[in-house]
Amino acid sequence: MTDRILFPTDGSDGATEVFEHVLDLAADHAATVHALNVADTTHDSVTRVGGEVVDVLEREGESIVSGLADRAADRGVSVVTDVVQGGVDETIATYAADRDIDLIAMSTQGRTGLDRLLLGSTTERVLRRSSVPVLTARPGDATMRYPYRNVLVATDGSDHADVAVERAAALAATAGATVHALSVVDVGAVGNEAYSGVGALIDDAEETVAAAADAAAVEGVETVEAVEVAASAAGGIRSYIADHDVDLVALGTRGRTGVERFLLGSVAERTVRTAPVPVLTVPGPDRAP
Numbered sequence: 001m002t003d004r005i006l007f008p009t010d011g012s013d014g015a016t017e018v019f020e021h022v023l024d025l026a027a028d029h030a031a032t033v034h035a036l037n038v039a040d041t042t043h044d045s046v047t048r049v050g051g052e053v054v055d056v057l058e059r060e061g062e063s064i065v066s067g068l069a070d071r072a073a074d075r076g077v078s079v080v081t082d083v084v085q086g087g088v089d090e091t092i093a094t095y096a097a098d099r100d101i102d103l104i105a106m107s108t109q110g111r112t113g114l115d116r117l118l119l120g121s122t123t124e125r126v127l128r129r130s131s132v133p134v135l136t137a138r139p140g141d142a143t144m145r146y147p148y149r150n151v152l153v154a155t156d157g158s159d160h161a162d163v164a165v166e167r168a169a170a171l172a173a174t175a176g177a178t179v180h181a182l183s184v185v186d187v188g189a190v191g192n193e194a195y196s197g198v199g200a201l202i203d204d205a206e207e208t209v210a211a212a213a214d215a216a217a218v219e220g221v222e223t224v225e226a227v228e229v230a231a232s233a234a235g236g237i238r239s240y241i242a243d244h245d246v247d248l249v250a251l252g253t254r255g256r257t258g259v260e261r262f263l264l265g266s267v268a269e270r271t272v273r274t275a276p277v278p279v280l281t282v283p284g285p286d287r288a289p
Helices: 013-029 056-074 088-098 122-129 157-177 192-215 233-244 267-274
Strands: 004-008 032-040 048-049 052-055 078-087 102-108 134-138 149-155 178-188 222-232 247-250 277-283
Touching: 004 013, 004 048, 004 088, 013 032, 013 056, 013 102, 013 134, 013 157, 032 056, 032 088, 052 157, 056 078, 056 233, 078 088, 102 122, 122 134, 134 233, 149 157, 157 178, 157 192, 157 233, 157 247, 157 277, 178 192, 178 233, 222 233, 233 267, 247 267, 267 277
Parallel strands: 004 032, 004 102, 032 078, 102 134, 149 178, 149 247, 178 222, 247 277
Antiparallel strands: 048 052, 134 277
C-alpha cells in the first residue's frame, strides 16, 4: 500500500516538476502527501527583522510548502506540511521512519544547479539512509508519465530484488500497467575468459525472470519476461527502457553480491543517475523500518 508519500523539497524548479508526478501518484492511491522542507542547520539563518528575531530558512520553507499545499488542494490530494530544522538527509530519513512513510519521492537535482545526483548530493545520501522505497526522477531529462503503462523490474533473484518485484507489482496493479521482469546478463562482469559460459548465465537469468513474473502475477497484472545480454547491467536496463516504452524502473539497492546497498558504481546508483524515466529503489527486508 502507498498511503503516505513524503516529498522533501527545497523549492527548486526541479522539485516543482517532480511534484506534479507525485500528485498524479497520490491521487491514484488516495495517498496523503507530506511536503517537507528542511531548514538546514549547517547554515546560519537567524536574523533580525525590525524588532523580531526570525529564522530566514524556516520562513522561506513555510512559504515553499504552503505553495505545494495549495497545488495539492487543487488536485484534491490530502497534504501535510512541515518545516523541520536539521541536517537535510538525516532529517528526511528520520521523518520517514517516525511517520510510517510508505514512499519518499524526490528530485535528483536541487537549487545548487549542480549536475544530477553528484557524489555526496542530498538525493544520494537519502538513498543510502532510507529504510523505505525512494522514487527519484531527473527533472528536465526524465519522461514522467502517469498512469504507468509499462513498469520494468530489474532482478537478479536476490532477496532485495524480490522485495522490489512485490512493490513494483503493487504500483503497476493500481495503474493498470504491465510488469516487465528483466534480468541482465552482464558480460562485462564475467570477463573474456568466462564468455563461453554465458549460455549457462542466460539459462539462470530466464529462471530468475520466470520466478519474478510469477510473483508479480499474484497482483493480477500482465507480465513480460525478458533477458538482456549487455556490457553492463545499467546499460542493459537503459536499452530495454528505450525499446519497450517503459515508464518506471524498480530495482533493489543490493544484489546477489551482498555488497552494501547503493555504493558508488552500483547498478542502482548508475541507473538513478542515467535512466530516462523515474526510478524506484527498494531497500531489502533487512532495511525494513
